[in-house]
Amino acid sequence: MNNNIIHDWIRHHSVRRPDHVALVDYETGYEITYKNLNDKIDACALFIKDKYKIAAGDRVATLAQNCVEIFIVQFACARLRAIFLPMNWRLADQELDYITSDASPKVVFSDERFFETAHSLSQRTGALSNELISADSEFSLAINECKNFVVKDPPRFDDIWHILYTSGTTGRPKGAQLSHGQNLLQCQGLGSEYSLTNESVGLTYTPTFHASGLFMFSNPTLLQGGKTILMRQFDAKACLAIMKDADVKVTHTLAIPTNLLMIRNLDDFSEVNFDGLIIGSGGMPVPVALIEEFASHGARIPQVWGMTELCGVSTSLPAEDYLRKAGSCGPPLMNVEISIIDSEKNHIDKPDTVGEIVARGPMVMRGYWGMEHLNDEFFIDDGWFRTGDAGKIDTDGYLTISGRWKDMYISGGENVYPAEVEEIIYQMSEVHEVAVIGIPHDLWGETGRALVVLKPEMFLSEDKVIEFCKSHLAGYKVPKSVIFVDDLPHSANGKIQKSKLNINFSSDKVAG
Numbered sequence: 001m002n003n004n005i006i007h008d009w010i011r012h013h014s015v016r017r018p019d020h021v022a023l024v025d026y027e028t029g030y031e032i033t034y035k036n037l038n039d040k041i042d043a044c045a046l047f048i049k050d051k052y053k054i055a056a057g058d059r060v061a062t063l064a065q066n067c068v069e070i071f072i073v074q075f076a077c078a079r080l081r082a083i084f085l086p087m088n089w090r091l092a093d094q095e096l097d098y099i100t101s102d103a104s105p106k107v108v109f110s111d112e113r114f115f116e117t118a119h120s121l122s123q124r125t126g127a128l129s130n131e132l133i134s135a136d137s138e139f140s141l142a143i144n145e146c147k148n149f150v151v152k153d154p155p156r157f158d159d160i161w162h163i164l165y166t167s168g169t170t171g172r173p174k175g176a177q178l179s180h181g182q183n184l185l186q187c188q189g190l191g192s193e194y195s196l197t198n199e200s201v202g203l204t205y206t207p208t209f210h211a212s213g214l215f216m217f218s219n220p221t222l223l224q225g226g227k228t229i230l231m232r233q234f235d236a237k238a239c240l241a242i243m244k245d246a247d248v249k250v251t252h253t254l255a256i257p258t259n260l261l262m263i264r265n266l267d268d269f270s271e272v273n274f275d276g277l278i279i280g281s282g283g284m285p286v287p288v289a290l291i292e293e294f295a296s297h298g299a300r301i302p303q304v305w306g307m308t309e310l311c312g313v314s315t316s317l318p319a320e321d322y323l324r325k326a327g328s329c330g331p332p333l334m335n336v337e338i339s340i341i342d343s344e345k346n347h348i349d350k351p352d353t354v355g356e357i358v359a360r361g362p363m364v365m366r367g368y369w370g371m372e373h374l375n376d377e378f379f380i381d382d383g384w385f386r387t388g389d390a391g392k393i394d395t396d397g398y399l400t401i402s403g404r405w406k407d408m409y410i411s412g413g414e415n416v417y418p419a420e421v422e423e424i425i426y427q428m429s430e431v432h433e434v435a436v437i438g439i440p441h442d443l444w445g446e447t448g449r450a451l452v453v454l455k456p457e458m459f460l461s462e463d464k465v466i467e468f469c470k471s472h473l474a475g476y477k478v479p480k481s482v483i484f485v486d487d488l489p490h491s492a493n494g495k496i497q498k499s500k501l502n503i504n505f506s507s508d509k510v511a512g
Contacts, residue, residue: 002157006180010075013225014038017198022222023068024229026242032068034225037075042149044076047142052107052129056081056153059103059163061128062209063087063096063118064111065232069133070208071218072143073109078161078180079151085163085175086209089114093121095173099165100125103175103369109133157181163369164211164308175369178211182311182363186215187223189334193316194252194278198225203242203253205231215312216254216280216304234494236262244272251276256283256494260290260301261432265455274299280316282306283495285401285419287426288326295323305329305401307387309365309378310336315399327423328398329391336363340393345380351395354417356405358384390417407498409438409446414476418498421448421479424472425465430458435488435496436479439506448479451501453487460484 013020018035025031032040048054060077062070062085070086077084085105087096100108100121107129110118115132122130133139155161161180165173190196194217202221206213221228229250231238240263243250255263260281263269275298282304291301302322306313315338317330332338340348340355348355360383367375379385390402402408402417409416418436425434433453438446454460462482469478483505489497 002181004157004181006078006155006157006159006184008075008079008151008154009223010034010038010041013198013222017225020198020225021227022225023071024227025068026229026231026238030068037068037072039146040072040143041075041079043143043145043147044072044139045079045149046147047139048073048076048082048107049080054080054082054106056159057083059083059085059105061085061087061100061103061105061108062110062133063089063108063114063121064133065089065113066204066208066213066230067111067133067232068230069109069111069139071222073133078155079149081153081155081159083160083163086214088165088207088209089117090207091173093117093124096121097124099173099175100128102173103163107131109139155180157184158366160366162214164209164214166308174371176308177366177369178311179366182365183219184223185335185362186311186313187220190215190217190220190313190316191224193333194220194280196220196224196226196252200224200226200251201249202226202228203231203239203250204228205234205239206254207233211306211308211312212254212283217252221252234259234262236266237268239263240266240268240272243274243277244268246275252278252280254280254282257281257286257290258284258433258490258494258496260286260294264290264293265432269297272297276300278302278319280304280313282313282329285327285403285423287423289427291322291326303327303329305389305391305399307389309385309387310359311363311365314338314359314363317398321398325396325398328394328400330399331397332399336361338393338399339384340391341380341384341386352392354390354392354402354415357387357389357391357399359387360384390419404498407437409448411438411441411446411448411476412444414474416446416448416477418448421450421469421473421477424469425450425452427472428460428465428468430454430460432458433488433496435498435501437498437501437506439481441480444476447481448477449505450479450482451488451505452482452484454484 013034022034112134118130122128162178163175202217277299302317304313305315314336315329390405403419421436432455435451441447465482489500
């Protein structure tokens, strides 16, 4: 047990660079300095301590789009040794009910858009208070009062700071417990990897109920004393406009491949010069052609890999290798170790052999909230955590993602990883987005089916896609059928939902 005290970096910067802007609300233009942010965090800590009797270990929830207040509540929780629980506002009532019942927060802070949702949630559960964080609310008035909060019992390294609920693609959502120490190590590691300084300017549009919204790159930028611009949610035109604005000078951001495609398809993209902008990308394999296209406009796209259970990003492609090793997610970052295991849980030493990715080290979560009895399901010998992702490690120690382990299908006795097939189809200039799934086959057991979204005013035939794949892939990997669709279903964090595709497109009698 590590009981070392965690230093309060917002309070640190409020003294060292008090007038430096910490956060910017893109929609309203509101800016807050480190001095002002620190004062509001103090006032917030006093407010929730006095009104809701929040103490160490209590859970405090938010249900709001990206805004300054989310970070005020997050750091107020730290000063109280309470646990911050940002809830996914895209979830249905039943899912929110489950999370509330599971984590038992005392209060949920909601913005105007989700106040009624939070109010209904409060009424259904009976034990949850709802607090509006918008202008002129009691909360807003309280945090505008200048009150100094003396932290008598600061957080420790192993104290849980966040509970972040996973998407629940394999069942009910699970709350990953992340400590103060893990947050600090992650922010330091990413700061070092991406050369963040107090002059850095990050752009965050990924929801802050995701690890990616908090760690790519909001909290790491705040640790360094830099500036973070917050957007409510992704808007391709707005993102491109701010990325290329020479006066704003955004230095780093995160964009999943789907978002990159949407930005690439804008008319203004052809003339843009990103001037060295770093765009970390992950969540799903990034097509090499897309990386090269952004590189031709001055942007660097280091592909990353990670997950909520590992406190966000775990590997990152070094900046100098973003073209030479395009398609790889790079080697592990500090404080994490990765390996590949086979279906029998044996570690695979042979390079470039696909298996399930496992990870261990101080960045692995402290377990799922309330599910300690199920640890054996998620961990194997020597502390290795099973990620559920499929991948391979080359001779340089660089990881390449092959997709989800469960998405792999077996055709004629051979393993096929959809990401490898998708990467080839993405090379066709007519293709906007693609997903490959395995479907039952009487002879081969399973064969591939490609679901393809074309770019506007483009045309492709099934035969042309199959022939293109035949020229680049082994025969057993080539999809036996291609279906053209208007769009693909995406989860709240932008990942293609293959579970829905498997339901609607896994038989010859196609649904939808």
